[in-house]
Amino acid sequence: MAKTDALQGALDLLVLKILSRRPGLHGYAIMTAIQGMSEEVLRVEEGSLYPALHRMEEAGWIAAEWVTKENGKRARIYEVTRAGKKQLGMEEMRWEEVTAAVNRVLREA
């Protein structure tokens, strides 16, 4: 898991969390959701989002399927798998640990 550095971990965490709350979002919706919920603080580049989505699909954390929307257009929507839920738990825990650690350093330095 050499690739899962802190930042990438953060993106995965956000995507998994959002998808676990609201399954069946497509890529664009995920992007806007992150943007909206973080009150425009966090912006995800398309160039990082899609590779991340595909990587997580590859890892089996999320599953994708093609659906046809009411306007007749096809969209690829994602939801969290069982393995993804487990991963989410771990990522959340690690996030807590990291932020706590960073806070400790900020407080005590």
Add this chain to the structure above:
Amino acid sequence: MGMWRRLANVFRGERVSRELDEEMEAHIAEAVAQGRDAGAARKAFGSQMRLREESRDFRLMGWLDSLRADAVFGWRQLMKTKMTSVAAILSLALGIGACTAAFRLIDALMLRPMPVRNAERLHVIAFENIGPMGKMPYDSCSYPMFRQMREDAKDQAELIGVSYVDRIDLTYGSDAQMEKEYVQFVSGWMFDAFGIRPAAGRLFSADDDTEPGAHPYAVLSHDYWTRRFGDDPMVVGKSFRIGETVYQIIGVTEGPFTGTETGTVTGIFLPMAMKNPKTLASWNNFWMRTFIQLKPGVAVGPVEERLRATFHAIQLERTKTLGRLTPQQKELFFKERMFVDSGAAGRSNLQREYRRPLEILAALVGLVLLIVCANVANLMTAQAAARAREMALRVSIGAGRWRLAQLVLVESAMRALSAAVLGAMLAAWAAPLVVGMINPPDDPARLALPGDWRVFAFIAALSLGVTVLFGAAPALRASAVKPVAALKGGDDPQMKGRLMHGLVAAQVAFCFLVLFVAGLFVTTFERLTHQPTGFSSEEILNLETLTHQPQPPELWEQIAQHLREVPGVEQVAMTTWPLMSGESWVAEIGVNGGAPSDVLSDVLAVSPGWLDEMKIPFLDGRDFRRGESYPNVAIVNQAFANEFFRGENPIGKTFETMDAKGTPARVAIVGYVKDARSRDNFRYPVRATAYVPFSSMGATGAPEARGRGTFVVRTNSTNSQATAPVLRQEVARARPEFFVSNVRTQAEIVRGRTFRERLLAVLGLFFACVALVLGGVGLYGVLHYSVIQRRREIGIRIAVGAQAARIARLVTAELFSTVALGAVAGLAAGVVAARFMQSLLFEVRATDWTMMALPWAAMLVTAAVAAIAPVWRAIRIDPVEMLRAQ
């Protein structure tokens, strides 16, 4: 995503790309619908292509994709260098094919379990006696011994008795329709124990093997059923006759089981109890093998202990019945050891005789394969050097080192794969060919050689190993390329040279070893076939004849007389069995009323005129006269005189022996002849032999009838085999109760004694030639390459006035020192290796200088021939053109 889908993606790259595009387009559409600027949305993706590649990398198995690309590229590469590729693949195919054939033979003869239930729990009893020739392994025992051992081990194991397989004359009709088939006597409970079911009728049960002679039933093997009767179910109930006994067929086995004697396909099984009652009762007649089937959960150790105790008790009992044994003989008798071997692969003499030869052949073909590998590795190294720029370019534009190594390995694997396919075909053809060379044509060895997963796994493993062997060095080299140096055109030639020369040295060593071993075998065969037999086998035809009932000697003589009148026949005499047929009768000899000797004498019954016909010259005395009979008179050979009369002329002397009934008899020596070989083994000196009259006197003083004998016919045609059918008919016409079981020329019998040595010599010679050619090609390749590498240097040297001889020396010096180094290593290995095959050699020692000189000379000539073309090319380099071109 499942593995399958990923694999599928590799070959559906287009569709994956389309899906990615579609998803991106959907995203942009969404963005526009939400009020974003289309251009900005599109821009946000950055380079669409880059994104696609990145995404795709996760969805595809990138590695597999690159592999496919490499395979396509590798194929183009092979096509580009067609000639060398074909040469490389063919030589690899030869190497892999030969190794596979050797494996198939070894597997079929020694490793493959018999098609019976729980073969791995099957063991076989073997013995070892210490005789004058050293340790002698054997695996036969007598029927009472078997019964005793079975009784003692019955709690832990079931013992199964099987006779040696015999090729017996039998008939389904009249005497004229006699045919031969392989027959094995087996314990009634064998089929049950082996889990073999009937394909028709029923098989033996323990009840069919109780009382001697009570159950004249026969079971056919499936193989024989198909071969002889075309799977006709009506065969059950039919009967056939062997000698006097009529057997009824009660069933046919199912499956591929054809007896326990690997290398012989048994057609007919008979119950043990149908064996001759005298044989069954004798403690001293060793005619059968014993298989042990361990009960579940029983280890072999305790059973072996148990049986050893029984064997010891039996030996003790037997010393009493054997009568006069010297203390020394007794001691040796007690030193006989019993042990338990694995019986999973069956048990046959063929295994014992051919284990070593096949192992040695396997080692030889393994060496040949290594030579091939060295050749191909050199070839590929040279090619890799030629491609150094391509590799450097790939590295410069960002290809990983591993990716480069993979590229070269894929090419190697493609070569190995094509070679493996060709090799498998070669092996499928060669393995049966070698089996055909094992035994004489009238009694061929038959081995099941199925091409199943064992063979497939072997070829796969071998190809993989070979790929690594010849592909690893060039692959590592390719991956270690230094782009800057290579693109400048100034690679480090020194290092490449070292690798190639190392390979050449190894190749020469292997080649030398193969030549050396082949030389030993050829010389052994040569020496054996030139061993004097002491008799003339030219135009001699042996008619091995059986009679329905034993017939009186006059009738035998009557037929001999009849045969003398057949056109083309010059002489006819009679004996029990042909000389050197492998059969023997031995007797203890006592001289001057002394104790019988330790050394036994061969005894052979012959009619008057036989010695003359076989051209065995008399030293003194006379031939037998008509009316003389055994055991009154004898003619002895030189070895006999040396052994029992200290080399004195034995004419007029007598010796004491026991006749066939065990009654002591005094025999007068009337003739003294030169040594002639009566037994089969060329490796031992001619034995002491006493010839006795063909007709023998019974207890009542009347001539005894005999049921078996051989008419020895000398014909006046060089093709004596042509008269065989005529003679066969004439015997039956003269007396219908006589029939000829077998007709063999004497030359054929003598030749048959060196079959194994011939096989080794022929195959050894073949692989020596192959090794030499491959070695030569390898030397040529390396030399050729080095001339091309150094052409600039050579051109300059020629320009400044170097002589042709000097250039030649310059080019070849390093190579010849490498060859010398390899040869020394090969010789050392050869001398060590020869120790392991001493038992197969005859009158030849590994340390003979001629044995070493021959491969040396062959190697040297090959190297010289290989050097001619490259040296010529080096000398012909035109300095002006050369320097201008560079």
